[in-house]
Amino acid sequence: xxxxxxxxxxxxxxxxxxxxxxxxxxxxxxxxxxxxxxxxxxxxxxxxxxxxxxxxxxxxxxxxxxxxxxxxxxxxxxxxxxxxxxxxxxxxxxxxxxxxxxxxxxxxxxxxxxxxxxxxxxxxxxxxxxxxxxxxxxxxxxxxxxxxxxxxxxxxxxxxxxxxxxxxxxxxxxxxxxxxxxxxxxxxxxxxxxxxxxxxxxxxxxxxxxxxxxxxxxxxxxxxxxxxxxxxxxxxxxxxxxxxxxxxxxxxxxxxxxxxxxxxx
Amino acid sequence: xxxxxxxxxxxxxxxxxxxxxxxxxxxxxxxxxxxxxxxxxxxxxxxxxxxxxxxxxxxxxxxxxxxxxxxxxxxxxxxxxxxxxxxxxxxxxxxxxxxxxxxxxxxxxxxxxxxxxxxxxxxxxxxxxxxxxxxxxxxxxxxxxxxxxxxxxxxxxxxxxxxxxxxxxxxxxxxxxxxxxxxxxxxxxxxxxxxxxxxxxxxxxxxxxxxxxxxxxxxxxxxxxxxxxxxxxxxxxxxxxxxxxxxxxxxxxxxxxxxxxxxxxxxx
Ligand SMILES: Nc1ncnc2c1ncn2[C@@H]1O[C@H](COP(=O)(O)OP(=O)(O)OP(=O)(O)O)[C@@H](O)[C@H]1O
Ligand SMILES: [Mg+2]
Numbered sequence: 001x002x003x004x005x006x007x008x009x010x011x012x013x014x015x016x017x018x019x020x021x022x023x024x025x026x027x028x029x030x031x032x033x034x035x036x037x038x039x040x041x042x043x044x045x046x047x048x049x050x051x052x053x054x055x056x057x058x059x060x061x062x063x064x065x066x067x068x069x070x071x072x073x074x075x076x077x078x079x080x081x082x083x084x085x086x087x088x089x090x091x092x093x094x095x096x097x098x099x100x101x102x103x104x105x106x107x108x109x110x111x112x113x114x115x116x117x118x119x120x121x122x123x124x125x126x127x128x129x130x131x132x133x134x135x136x137x138x139x140x141x142x143x144x145x146x147x148x149x150x151x152x153x154x155x156x157x158x159x160x161x162x163x164x165x166x167x168x169x170x171x172x173x174x175x176x177x178x179x180x181x182x183x184x185x186x187x188x189x190x191x192x193x194x195x196x197x198x199x200x201x202x203x204x205x206x207x208x209x210x211x212x213x214x215x216x217x218x219x220x221x222x223x224x225x226x227x228x229x230x231x232x233x234x235x236x237x238x239x240x241x242x243x244x245x246x247x248x249x250x251x252x253x254x255x256x257x258x259x260x261x262x263x264x265x
Numbered sequence: 266x267x268x269x270x271x272x273x274x275x276x277x278x279x280x281x282x283x284x285x286x287x288x289x290x291x292x293x294x295x296x297x298x299x300x301x302x303x304x305x306x307x308x309x310x311x312x313x314x315x316x317x318x319x320x321x322x323x324x325x326x327x328x329x330x331x332x333x334x335x336x337x338x339x340x341x342x343x344x345x346x347x348x349x350x351x352x353x354x355x356x357x358x359x360x361x362x363x364x365x366x367x368x369x370x371x372x373x374x375x376x377x378x379x380x381x382x383x384x385x386x387x388x389x390x391x392x393x394x395x396x397x398x399x400x401x402x403x404x405x406x407x408x409x410x411x412x413x414x415x416x417x418x419x420x421x422x423x424x425x426x427x428x429x430x431x432x433x434x435x436x437x438x439x440x441x442x443x444x445x446x447x448x449x450x451x452x453x454x455x456x457x458x459x460x461x462x463x464x465x466x467x468x469x470x471x472x473x474x475x476x477x478x479x480x481x482x483x484x485x486x487x488x489x490x491x492x493x494x495x496x497x498x499x500x501x502x503x504x505x506x507x508x509x510x511x512x513x514x515x516x517x518x519x520x521x522x523x524x525x526x527x528x529x530x531x532x533x
Contacts, residue, residue, distance in 0.1 A: 168359060168360060180369065261371065
């Protein structure tokens with residue numbers, strides 16, 4: 001065979017990347033296996049034990065609840081938290097980027113709240129409000145702050161000559177907003193969403209661990225650990241990782257696509 | 266609302282009469298303790314259909330004058346009127362072409378040209394047709410659906426010019442519109458602007474650092490002093506366009522204006 005690697009060929013690059021990723025995953029699993037055999041503890045199952053537990057969980061669920069029910073309830077809570085953060089942060093960020101006075105007024109509040117780890121709110125929201133709404137609010141906090149700061153930053157970065165251009169074409173304040181400010185800030189909104197989704201996904205899993213009832217993959221983790229089902233716990237970790245990768249790649253893809261469509265790269 | 270003040274009056278003023286009147290215009294910038302007098306007692310009358318260039322030493326206040334005419338900057342004192350109506354605040358009667366193009370990168374070429382019509386609330390089909398007509402005037406009819414990032418600098422500025430023309434403004438204000446372009450593209454753009462002038466009889470105020478460009482394009486050249494900018498001299502150029510850069514009177518005039526500017530720079 002006389003195959004020659006060509007770095008300018010899209011398919012060659014893709015093929016090479018797939019091989020490298022595969023190699024990385026294989027080495028990861030091998031390493032995990034090696035350590036598991038080495039310490040030989042129930043707490044760290046080997047890859048085959050874990051995959052067996054994963055198959056069992058997907059087929060039979062846990063505590064008479066199906067795997068899909070756990071996964072979907074996590075995803076729904078995550079989505080609700082995200083939507084809530086989105087509808088609050090986008091208008092607020094645009095307004096705060098726009099008005100200096102409001103920004104000065106709100107900044108201290110934001111700066112006091114922002115350093116608090118979203119997870120610190122979890123017990124308050126879950127025991128204090130409800131185990132249904134609590135996790136949503138935790139996700140909200142996790143996504144809200146990165147989204148808000150990105151949007152404010154985006155509005156401040158808007159090229160003032162674009163605003164001048166619209167004004168000399170007769171745009172009023174509202175039109176400057178809809179024709180220039182809002183579209184200019186979309187890539188920053190997308191960047192905020194990308195960062196926010198990553199944080200939010202961590203939050204939902206962690207928040208569910210406080211849940212007193214059987215909802216979500218986070219609940220599975222804490223309950224399985226307490227019951228000594230280490231194999232199953234690791235199976236859940238794999239599910240969490242895969243769903244996390246899917247959300248981040250989706251948002252990354254969307255962000256790149258939209259930035260390109262908006263003419264900013 | 267000052268943004269809604271319109272100074273339309275294209276029809277009521279005949280060519281040759283004073284159309285734009287700038288009276289006693291002054292601008293002082295104040296930032297904390299630092300006071301900068303940019304313009305002092307600036308008077309200028311501009312006729313309809315005239316292309317008037319403003320040249321002057323760097324930092325003397327050319328952009329300041331143009332932004333005040335555009336309504337983007339409030340004068341400290343003085344007034345500007347078009348066809349007898351005072352203007353304050355920006356409006357579609359005064360189009361502007363920017364040195365760095367100021368195009369919206371998320372819009373296609375045609376949708377950039379349509380922007381002013383969209384703002385004015387013109388129906389979709391009508392503004393599309395109108396935008397296409399002006400894209401043809403600037404020679405970009407084949408690029409209507411291209412994205413801005415695919416265009417060269419010269420093409421971008423042609424979009425900028427079409428975007429200003431499409432509103433049929435009383436005057437187009439150009440602040441070093443070809444300053445970001447290479448010498449060759451610049452010459453092509455100047456020739457293109459001369460052709461547009463033949464077709465549209467547009468009144469233009471044109472700021473430039475290039476005396477050559479000013480002599481090539483202008484009906485009159487306003488030479489400014491160093492800051493605070495005052496009018497040093499106004500040079501009338503009655504020659505028809507297109508002009509021959511190699512002609513003796515062209516080179517002689519260019520040399521004389523350059524010398525005038527040189528004196529301003531030496532004094533600094
Ligand atoms: N917003 C501002 N605040 C304070 N001073 C300003 C401001 N804008 C301009 N100036 C000052 O006013 C003077 C005139 O500026 P202007 O931009 O009008 O000059 P210009 O002739 O266009 O210069 P250039 O040839 O470099 O484009 C300069 O000294 C500048 O520093
Ligand atoms: Mg300038």
